[in-house]
Amino acid sequence: MSCIDTKTLKELFKNMPEIKANINYKIFNIWKEIWENKLTNLYDDSVVISPNYLIEHIFPLKYDNFFNYSIEIDIYVDKLLRDINRKHINFQQINLSKILPILWYTKYDSLIYEENHSSSPIIAVFFPAQVGSSPSLQYYSILDGNHRVSAAVNSHKELPIYCISDPFLKSKYFINLVSCYAFHLIQSYLYLQLNDDKVCIQYLKELNSFNF
Structure with missing residues (x-):
């Protein structure tokens, strides 16, 4: 595992540029104050040990070249x-x-899609991703099932x-808490660019009161 550490996360936050397009400047300041x-x-990089830590499926959600940072956020997929x-969670x-x-997913060349009803569900989370140099954002990211999604897309299933x-x-x-904060920091920064002021204000109120 090579998940993001506290020092890198704080540096990333410090270097994230002001959002100027399609957003009220006050909203960005509110967002910045919340994360400050x-x-x-936040000081501790310690791994959150779960009762089934040795057998839990951990998914590395990777976000490459995000303002020149390569971020890895490690998620317990089995818990989800x-x-x-x-x-116990809304979906x-x-x-x-x-x-x-x-939808953002890791693309593979597989053309064979075998339907297996015993396999685990394919999970996507709201985590906007910017693909390459494209200015558009994919709203959801696949956490588990990239090979199956690729095969289904390639075989038109x-x-x-x-x-x-x-x-x-x-x-x-x-x-760990650093991965949790990194997930929500990036998510919230991009969320502000996807919605109008009214929606963003409500989102920031919920973010501020959310008990991680």
Whole structure:
């Protein structure tokens, strides 16, 4: 594992440029103040040990060249799957063809898609991703199931995607608090560029009060 550390996260935050397009300047200042307060008290890079730590499936969500930083955020996928199965987390089941235009996933060359009803659900989370030099953003990112999504796309097959609709994920789903904060820092920065002022203000109120 090579997840982001506290020092890198604080440097990233310091170097993230002001958002100028399509947003009220006051909103960016509110966002900045929220994260200054949160990061001030963040010191520990320790791994959050779970009871099943040695057998948990950990997914490295990688965000390359984000303002010249390569970020890895480590997520306990098995914990998300268990809470999806128990309906302890809000999600929507959406067909791949419907969400594909706003979906980021790692592309593979596989053309063979084998439907396996015993396999785990394919999980996507709200985590905007900027692909290459394109100015457009994909709203959702695949956490688990990149090979299956690639095979389905390449072979023109349909399959369900479990999209987690909760905008914030608890720290228990991340290997440590730094990964949790990195996820929400990047998510919130890009979120402000996707929505109008009214929506952003409500989002920031929820972010500020959210107990990670």
